[in-house]
Amino acid sequence: MLTFEQKLKIIESFPELTRHDVSMNRVNFHYEESADDKKNVVYHLHPNGNGFVYAEYLSDYDTDHKGMINIRDFSEAELRTLIQMSIESLALTSGAEAPIVEEFEEERWINSEKHSLLLVNEGDLWNVYAGLNLDGTFRSYNEARAFLEEEGFRRA
Secondary structure, eight states: OOOHHHHHHHHHTOTTEEEEEOGGGOEEEEETTOSSSOOEEEEEEOTTSOOEEEOTTOTTSOOOTTSEEEOTTOOHHHHHHHHHHHHHHHSSOOTTTHHHHTTSEEEEEEETTOOEEEEEEETTEEEEEETTEEEEEESSHHHHHHHHHHTTEEEO
């Protein structure tokens, strides 16, 4: 098991994370550029080595009811991989999506299988994108929202 200091050094190597000291000598690390309401990537890292990483949108991991994974027994490689994947899952848009949405109002929607769709207001229409592929076009936000909810998606 990595020590608190070793885990801290690994986590602090991610420049996109901001450290926040909390009660009982625990430390949180936020990803301020998160597209999600969630900004905590590392939650309650404790001097005893216990802590959590947010992974709700990662399909390769079993999470608790808060979308967290306990990192107590993670190796350095496992911890680095998990943190990088967590940051990427919370990023605003992937590079492939950026040209489509940079000038328009957008919302990210996620389903229980961690699939993501983008709802974009383009002029008088609301378009749903799966990556670069247009999945649907709607005349109103409410119509698009109803479609997404019927398909099992929720706003991220």
